[in-house]
Amino acid sequence: MTPTLNYSYRIYPDSKQETMLDEWLEICRRSYNYALRELKDWIASRKCPIDRCSLESEYIMAASYPFPGYHQQQNQLPKAKKVFLELAKVSSQVLQTNIRRLHDAWDFFRNRGFGFPRFKKYGQMKSLLFPQFKSNPLTGWQIKLPKLGKVQINLHRPIPDGFVIKQIRVVKKAMGWFAVISIQSDINLPEVNAPFGHPLGLDVGLSSYLATSDNYVEKGRKFFKTEHRRLKVLQRRLSRKQKRSNNYEKARKKVEKQHNHIAFKRKDYQFKLAHKVCDMGDSIFMEDIDFRTMAKGFLSKHTLDAGFGQFRDILKYVCLIRGKYFGLVDHRGTSQTCPNCRTEVRKTLSDRVHDCPECHYRCDRDVASAQEICNRGIETTTLGLRGKETVCQVEVSGVMSLDNWRRGIPLWAEISRRESGSPRYTA
Ligand SMILES: [Zn+2]
Helix, strand or coil: CCCEEEEEEEEECCHHHHHHHHHHHHHHHHHHHHHHHHHHHHHHCCCCCCCCCCCCCCCCCCCCCCCCCHHHHHHHHHHHHHHCHHHHHCCHHHHHHHHHHHHHHHHHHHHHCCCCCCCCCCCCCCEEEECCCCCCCEECCEEEECCCEEEEEECCCCCCCCEEEEEEEEEEECCEEEEEEEEEECCCCCCCCCCCCCEEEEEECCCEEEEECCCCEEECCCCCHHHHHHHHHHHHHHHHCCCCCHHHHHHHHHHHHHHHHHHHHHHHHHHHHHHHHHHHCCEEEEECCCHHHHCCCCCHHHHHHHCHHHHHHHHHHHHHHHCCEEEEECCCCHHHECCCCCCECCCCCCCCEEECCCCCCEEEHHHHHHHHHHHHHHHHCCHHHHHHCHHHCCCCCCHHHHHHHHHCCCHHHHHHHHHHCCCCCCC
16 A cells, blocks of 8 residues: 655745636636536436426436536537637646546535535635646746646655655645645555554543543643634624725635634644654544534534544544554443443533542543543454453564564654655664
8 A cells, every 4th residue: 555645835826827827726617617517407407207397497408418427528628628718728637637526526425415516606716636747846946837837836845755746736725825745655555454552542522632541631722712813803804894895805815814824723733643642552543423413512613623523534644654553433422431340430521530439440531531442442453352362372472563563664754764864774
């Protein structure tokens, strides 16, 4: 398995390039909407039996008209270019991936049964994907993009040796322009599909952001209190401006910038925390809770602000590149069970301490549920064999080093080695 990493950099297009990029985004938005219209028309003209008409008057496509799937629509692009001359301004691969994007959304809708793709309003298309590069587009402080030319880039962190650039997504944000570079390497990473080493249960929550089964508690925080206060001020100012005026646009940009700022800061915090967690254990377990339902409760605003779902995704990714195991366990009743004797201990949200009446085990409430999560992680995986079946010598001395040997070098160590350019470690 060779994982793909996404490195994100700021780019600084000059004013000419910026107008070009803006124009491309607008062209992509229109072609996206055009393709979506075709898809919708096709569906609408086939929803009634063949011998009667729809009650609403609508455009009916011929029965022989094929379903506008991805390949069908992509093949139409060269023809469309002759009619809509502006399409030729954009790189054809960018247009193709743009259509691909619509069909990804459509497939997503069909699999889940909700979330039908929507028309994009003016300014809602915010990114362009360049899917292929024959040669390395990076030249030190510039990046070469098709049809756009060389754009200045802040390569604040080098692309490690041996990594190839697969694709580049150019994203427009209120803070400026960004290039998200997907890189892949020749490192063949052994997949960690069995837990090993030191197990660690994690419980996330609002009063303590994170608690581990080893008694580590990351204090709960109202994320970025000052930042949110500023956001509120900006939003209030925006609401007083006259819509579509210049001042409205300026104020809207400021609000968007503040949103960006908070999101960046949160993500940074979560990445650092994820690495910290990976330092503490080898097999990491979390609850399989759906954080979106949690966000519907009365603390919804703070739950959304904490971004637990995003944290879980980030942790999963960090575990992958650091060669750690990540597993999910059943979330039901983790906070109501004593991790020591496994009896049910009822608690309300305000009980901060776990105190078991059966075995008199006493600890922090969040730590207790983290320990219960850890228990479940051990029980449901092969780790459980270690403690119980000592008779058949599963627990041999040196099992840790054996595990490490089996896993090979974690990708993370390899990347930091390549980034710093230090020689390969040889035993
Ligand atoms: Zn107990």
